[in-house]
Amino acid sequence: MMMAGLRERKKEQTRRRISEVALRMFDERGYDAVTVNEIAEAAGVAKVTLFNYFATKECLVLDAVKDDTAAIVAGRAEGQSPIDALRAHYREMAGQGGGDMDVEALLTRIRVISSSPALLAGVYQAHAGQRYELAAALGDATKDAISAQLMAAQITGVITTLQEAFFHRLSAGVPLDEAGRLLEEEVELGFDLLEHGFSSIKGEKS
Amino acid sequence: MMMAGLRERKKEQTRRRISEVALRMFDERGYDAVTVNEIAEAAGVAKVTLFNYFATKECLVLDAVKDDTAAIVAGRAEGQSPIDALRAHYREMAGQGGGDMDVEALLTRIRVISSSPALLAGVYQAHAGQRYELAAALGDATKDAISAQLMAAQITGVITTLQEAFFHRLSAGVPLDEAGRLLEEEVELGFDLLEHGFSSIKGEKS
DNA sequence: TTCAAAAATGTACCCGGTACGGTTTATGCT
DNA sequence: AGCATAAACCGTACCGGGTACATTTTTGAA
Numbered sequence: 001m002m003m004a005g006l007r008e009r010k011k012e013q014t015r016r017r018i019s020e021v022a023l024r025m026f027d028e029r030g031y032d033a034v035t036v037n038e039i040a041e042a043a044g045v046a047k048v049t050l051f052n053y054f055a056t057k058e059c060l061v062l063d064a065v066k067d068d069t070a071a072i073v074a075g076r077a078e079g080q081s082p083i084d085a086l087r088a089h090y091r092e093m094a095g096q097g098g099g100d101m102d103v104e105a106l107l108t109r110i111r112v113i114s115s116s117p118a119l120l121a122g123v124y125q126a127h128a129g130q131r132y133e134l135a136a137a138l139g140d141a142t143k144d145a146i147s148a149q150l151m152a153a154q155i156t157g158v159i160t161t162l163q164e165a166f167f168h169r170l171s172a173g174v175p176l177d178e179a180g181r182l183l184e185e186e187v188e189l190g191f192d193l194l195e196h197g198f199s200s201i202k203g204e205k206s
Numbered sequence: 207m208m209m210a211g212l213r214e215r216k217k218e219q220t221r222r223r224i225s226e227v228a229l230r231m232f233d234e235r236g237y238d239a240v241t242v243n244e245i246a247e248a249a250g251v252a253k254v255t256l257f258n259y260f261a262t263k264e265c266l267v268l269d270a271v272k273d274d275t276a277a278i279v280a281g282r283a284e285g286q287s288p289i290d291a292l293r294a295h296y297r298e299m300a301g302q303g304g305g306d307m308d309v310e311a312l313l314t315r316i317r318v319i320s321s322s323p324a325l326l327a328g329v330y331q332a333h334a335g336q337r338y339e340l341a342a343a344l345g346d347a348t349k350d351a352i353s354a355q356l357m358a359a360q361i362t363g364v365i366t367t368l369q370e371a372f373f374h375r376l377s378a379g380v381p382l383d384e385a386g387r388l389l390e391e392e393v394e395l396g397f398d399l400l401e402h403g404f405s406s407i408k409g410e411k412s
Numbered sequence: 413t414t415c416a417a418a419a420a421t422g423t424a425c426c427c428g429g430t431a432c433g434g435t436t437t438a439t440g441c442t
Numbered sequence: 443a444g445c446a447t448a449a450a451c452c453g454t455a456c457c458g459g460g461t462a463c464a465t466t467t468t469t470g471a472a
């Protein structure tokens with residue numbers, strides 16, 4: 001009988017502990033200045049065990065971050081265009097301002113990531129992965145492969161940019177609800193750009 | 207008097223030798239399977255010297271690769287829109303099929319890069335850097351910062367995708383001139399997408 | 413209680429990259 | 443030509459991330 005084991009719970013618990021300890025240490029002393037040995041010791045495990053939970057040092061910070069545009073496109077309602085599905089999703093997401101998320105933890109995570117070139121590189125890599133997945137998901141609804149790839153690249157670029165702007169504001173001290181409101185506007189702007197192109201706002205310099 | 211020294215020539219020569227040796231070894235045995243010690247030994251220099259020429263192992267392959275969309279935008283003709291300048295540049299580039307480039311060397315470079323996750327990560331990082339520079343260059347011509355960033359992200363995405371498709375074809379054995387012809391079409395497609403949006407080709411499934 | 417599987421561990425090692433101190437070599441000046 | 447200087451080069455030792463391996467501890471279930 002597989003009774004939602006105690007084992008599994010302990011594992012998740014250990015994993016969380018390692019991750020939290022690491023994030024706190026990174027935040028206090030900087031990503032590069034903290035060694036995995038120190039993290040392991042502080043978390044009360046061996047180095048090998050740490051690498052058993054997290055494949056790399058980067059993963060200690062980045063494993064918790066994931067976006068899944070491809071899934072949104074693949075799971076869209078019948079007859080809905082991919083771009084509409086994505087716009088609806090991010091519109092809602094911006095509206096509720098994240099909702100159930102732990103703002104404190106998120107902020108330190110952002111702080112750590114954005115102050116480390118190595119971690120930023122990891123983020124870029126993740127984006128590239130998303131781009132490929134999204135292109136595959138778009139493949140069915142577009143007339144050819146290259147169009148799907150081009151659209152996927154543009155969409156991923158826009159979403160990435162929106163996220164960055166949002167996080168940047170949070171880091172700068174803008175309150176969550178105000179950042180959410182700004183994000184709502186920018187989501188519309190971004191998706192309008194995707195749907196209608198640069199020519200729709202060309203030369204409208206304020 | 208700075209008379210184009212023998213020293214400088216030797217340096218460039220050494221640098222090239224290291225780079226060429228490294229690329230060949232990577233191509234033969236795989237990026238991860240070759241150590242920098244081996245490269246240094248094969249090139250007849252000390253490991254320290256190698257790292258004096260190339261900051262990291264990645265740089266041995268990636269230092270030769272660079273694109274400069276920001277410069278194209280910054281140096282565009284009076285009254286020309288950024289997007290027009292970029293389209294013109296890549297149109298011409300595709301037309302002459304690279305022209306003076308060494309196809310053989312380029313191909314092995316592509317082969318090495320695309321078969322190594324570490325190198326691909328480096329490429330993605332470079333793209334991100336380009337995105338920031340392009341956003342800065344676009345900043346003057348757009349109505350606000352976020353629009354510039356969104357456009358830069360879309361443009362970078364499109365150019366990246368076009369490059370990837372082109373290189374992918376070359377790797378697959380498509381002759382250079384044919385790949386160039388296909389690229390020409392796709393450049394127009396990509397920039398049309400940027401200018402007029404997805405709605406302009408929506409539902410045109412062939 | 414007992415036993416097999418899973419998890420954790422310690423050790424030793426590899427590789428990329430850096431610090432340091434000493435040696436060669438080109439260069440510019442006399 | 444000869445000499446001083448600064449640049450390039452080198453060997454060595456070291457650090458930190460990551461892995462292989464053999465061993466021990468823990469855990470779930472019979």
